[in-house]
Amino acid sequence: MEEVGTGLLDRLDAMQRVAASAPGGPLLIVAGPGTGKTRTLTHRIAYLCAELNVYPEHCLAITFTRRAAEELRHRLDGLLGPVAEDVTVGTFHSLGLTILRENARAAGLPTTFRIADDTERATARAEAGDDDATYVKLLRAQDLVDLDELVTLPVELLRDDPALVERYRDRWRWIFVDEYQDVDATQYELLRLLSPADGNLCAIGDPDQAIYSFRGADVAYFLRFSADFVDARLVRLTRNYRSSAPILATAVQAIAPSSLVRGRRLDPARLDPEAPLVGRYPAASVADEADFVVRTIDDLVGGLSHRSLDSGQIDGRTSDISFSDIAVLYRTDTQAAPIRDALARANVPVQKRSHNRLRDRPGVSVIARELRHADGLGGSVAARVRLAGQVLAERYAAPTLDVTGGVGPEDIWSAVEVLTPLAQRCGDDLASFLGQLATGAEVDALDPRAEAVTLLTLHAAKGLEFPVVFLVGCEDGLLPLRFPGSTPTEDEVAEERRLFFVGLTRAQDRLYVSHVGRRLRHGQERDCSPSPFLSDIDPGLFERLGDTVPRRPKDRQLRLL
Ligand code: ATP
């Protein structure tokens, strides 16, 4: 056994090893972006199971998204083998759902309860008006619960039932929470109920990446971990394995003015002297910015594959960039359209995702309902989604039917496209797929293997990494975001800066920031100035792009001929 354990931790650096092999009790891992939080977390679980005889079924790992949960599960499989299946891995929502399913009767729910879709919620809302008590009653009459109740109901249940608390504490003796900086009050209360103050709670995160306060998250819970949990051990990870040195230096300077981590350090593990500077492109217009993105992508993907063919001069990992290595990030979802259209015109495949809930996307609820009706069919979920899409698109194309609530065939097809990777991952398990539709975010449906450029809101990009990143729209008014007639508070600006930091730190090898001179915002063409966050960065870290970017034919097919 010892050999297994030692071998395990060999793949970690000294501080990661300290974190992974720390003894039981509360443990807070404060770690900047790219410092290997996921690697450390999975190795800690593997180490505890292999070395300290912890049972995998006593472990509960909570991640922020379904996709992160899948990734964690996958890596645990690699480290632990089949027993990894016994570790409970999920999001707060899926954890809440598990607790509710196991205690449906005590929670006053039938065992057949399900999560309300948006039509069902809207109907209940319309009937109940502002009266939240009535709203819940209407849902209950149909055996439905609201998504938000997936965490509040278990909290209420546990609050009133110390014996139940004991049962869960006995079951999940080791709890791990990733992205702890973004827990909200209810999630925090659930954790406090599940873990005693001296329990084996391991929280991992980075206060400087707290970006979800608009959803009720509060970084204060992270900052007071040591006060909440007895004799908490603190480990810091400061070595960044993700980004090139110039990218990291840029990000560190960007966050410095409002860092929440005293003595924040982030040291580059990658010290390639050839690493390119961060490209900065001042675009004249939105169209010009989109054109810059397309040109540069074409240059990186097309140009470099040419070069490697004839000269063999390959500069390491950047010589074979494919579309799947590239992400375009932006502050607001509406910024995606011009970029997506420009890429489409150049025949570059894209997958676009936001941080919004999947079920809020037009078309998703009707597909879910169609699938529940036709539940008896069996077969792969992906095939059933496609079939449901066909049926619905035909039905909704008929002009006489006005039952669609504004959903058209295009919405159906685009929803089918978004849902397909998720459906494929679910195999034949329709129930699991429907559960994910109800609780998941769009970004959960990202296909990491797709040969496509990924378009993401900054919020959705959290936790992900890409060899090439474009951060577009780095302008005052977008970063920080400002609405007409209102000035963001100091705290809001700080959160926007953290969002900017999250964006910059997604990049591994190449990072481009751009801003436009004029943009249509709130129905009006306005002059824009670059984001004030850019002025906090040493200009020497940027390479100013403009005329220097070689123009290439826009149509990829032309070049193929
Ligand atoms: P974020 O805050 O953005 O979520 P993170 O701390 O979770 O970042 P990871 O995604 O776990 O970072 O790791 C970043 C990258 O660094 C990954 O590609 C990972 O494989 C690599 N990495 C982590 N630790 C090591 C290590 N000890 N040796 C080599 N590579 C490592």
Ligand code: MG
């Ligand atoms: Mg992470």
